């Protein structure tokens with residue numbers, strides 16, 4: 001097995017399958033998990049399934065605001081591969097307080113950081129307390145914030161001095177075309193929203209379809225600056241230090 005090259009140079013990357021195999025070899029199947037968003041990162045599930053069968057460790061973050069199609073699709077993937085997918089939910093008291101004070105669509109007024117922190121970051125933080133590594137479907141071609149993405153990196157958001165966490169991005173050098181070629185060649189089930197112009201899929205209120213002339217991330221948080229289009233899970237792509245809002249809603253571990 002080739003060791004993972006940490007260079008940002010596409011030419012020096014190893015195959016996604018080799019990244020996943022290396023990650024599983026180093027972290028076993030109970031200290032690492034795949035983050036499945038319910039979109040085209042399903043290729044990670046397929047690749048892992050080819051390696052370890054239905055022992056694929058996977059989770060999805062259930063923000064409570066996903067499209068109905070995405071909920072059904074996540075369950076379809078679960079049945080298709082015969083795998084378990086942990087559904088991570090927000091802490092109810094914190095979420096109720098946000099909604100009570102600001103309503104259900106505060107992100108249109110004051111940005112998506114606070115809502116993403118409660119609905120995504122905190123559930124993931126809780127999950128990662130029990131893991132040493134996670135695997136994401138991030139790619140360099142997805143946005144201006146991801147051009148420097150590495151196949152393996154120290155997680156700069158969720159690591160602590162006592163609990164370092166490794167983040168693997170096996171698809172870093174793949175393009176959207178590579179992903180779709182793989183999905184079609186391998187008969188991988190995909191979210192039907194992709195057939196309706198949704199290139200990048202997140203929460204329903206924060207995702208809209210794009211034309212084929214627009215970049216795929218154009219449909220995410222379209223009311224905000226391109227440079228800030230990260231939800232906090234991967235905020236180290238734009239800021240090497242965790243954002244303030246993360247601290248605000250972080251409960252002591």
Ligand code: SF4
Nearest residue numbers: 112115116119203206
């Ligand atoms: S993507 Fe939108 S709805 Fe989903 S957690 Fe972030 S701000 Fe909230």
